[in-house]
Amino acid sequence: MSTTAPEAPTRKSAAGSSAAWRLSDRIGLGFAWFVGLLFCAICAAIVIFMAVKGLQFLHVSDLWTNATATNGGGFLTPEENTAIVVGIAMLIAVPVGVAIAVWLSEYNRPRVLARVVESTVEMLAGIPSIVLALFGVLLFELHDLSFLSQTTPTGAVYGLSFFAAGPILGVLGLPYVVTPVREGLQAIPNHVREASYALGKSKAATIRRVLLPANRPSIITGSMLSAGHVIGDTAIILFLLGDTLTRYPVGHTPVLSLLRGTGDSMTSVIFDNAPTGDLNNPPKAYAMAFVLLLVVLALNVVVDVFGRRTKELRWS
């Protein structure tokens, strides 16, 4: 029998101190720290820069007033327009995204089709939004879709409207809904599904009454991530919302006329007022960019809060 006593621990633990690591590992660790801190610094620099510039040029009253010929400020209309297009986009992206996630996670049949949809969703996340925007232009210029936008006296379809921009933004935001919802569903232990089946419940009832409620935090997370992404998109707005400085309603039906018409958004206001834009009025661009940044940060805080709450009530 061996009687070798275990070596007395000389250090607190082998993993506790990197002094004993190989040189390459120490360099790797140092690099990881460097990159991590560098990116934190870049992010902080952007936020601080935008805050300084934004606060310098932003008049708080701009948030709820409209631009007039004299004051040049006023963000109310672009804010509303952004809310409308993002709202339409979410109305499409969330239900479709949740449905795709449920199908991929719970049915996954026929397998070939499921794989195709899976890669399509993944590819969608990588498609530049300007490509989607161009596709949208071609789509909404079709005569069959003329009821969604304006038709010129010569019979050409504009293809520019809230109705055109919203759905394409929804496609842009779709992958950001599918991925977290699918992951959330897959994180639900199988015995929870079986518990529902073992009470005589159908798969449909199990999905609707057990899995989707259990997955509510990831649905909210996905929606917010998606909204945060969609809200900042500019290409689709420029191509499909028209980027007209005021709204141009089409027809006289109260809500429909607005939605069939064109307008601008928070991002297109930034684009136009940036030094490269038509209006070249950087102070206004800074102010608007700061507001947009705050909105996106707020959405991220919501994601974070719900992400935490997901971990609270769970099965072992």
Added chain:
Amino acid sequence: MELKSPPPVRRLTPGTPVTPLHVHGPANRTRPTVSSGNVQAAPVGVPPAALVAEPTAVVLPLAPRRAPSATIERMRIDNVTISYAGKPAVKDVSLPVRQGEVLAMIGPSGCGKTTLLRSLNRLTELTKSAKLEGQISLDGTDIATLEPTELRRRVTMVFQQPNPFPMSTFENVAYVLRDQAKRRPNKASLRPAVESALARAGLLEEVKDNLDHPALRLSGGQQQRLCIARALAADPEVLLLDEPCSALDPQSTKVIEELIVKLRQEVAIVIVTHNLQQAHRVADHVAFMYLGELVEYATAPALFARPREQRTKDYVGGAFG
């Protein structure tokens, strides 16, 4: 309170944790059932030395068992063989499942006991590669001819991990009562049925003021009793329990074991357990399975005290498992 048999001596093999056997606390003696002392247990406080004195199997007091007339056969397992992708997990097993008694299935991991349990409500079918030969009948009907949803309302199941649904305690039970096809009954009309199910599972007193709180905030033992309440709400003929206490502390285990013994009059109970002490405490009949075969099926005292098969003797004696 008079003991019907002399205080039994319980002998455990060395290394077995010494847990008091709870089922027959004084409170349970008054249980108004047909059983006349099913499961016997040692009084709490037997000196540990006595417990480890004898190296053989657990020796049980031989109490008179309930007369067979007190039980009703609910399910029959006839020559059932279950294989996964051609590899048999359960080999040619035949067993009766009776209301009025608790059937425990014991055996080492991978012996097929859980597979057999899951075949009783056709949950095995959820595994694509599973194939079942032989016949299982519920009240004389081959379960293969029943709709799975109907079968699973009549043969409900409780799992190893407490898994309340992410809704309120009330809704967890009400979920079972709501039939999809019909219009949703309102909450008030479901209340009596929900409360009765919770009462049957012995949980009502603890949760009656917090029925609308999320069920996942209950303690582990309460969650498991909620799962039992949920399973009882469907008013099943058979209740399947797949190691229901293995994730629970001893106190919660005791409460659930008492509940199981009490419920066997209302519903046929099949319990799969790794814990021999538990089988000993709650079961009337015990089926010992090994490598997919049913090695021995006998009344609990007989199987633990006088195993006929060497493999049973080795397993209950702690030689393997």
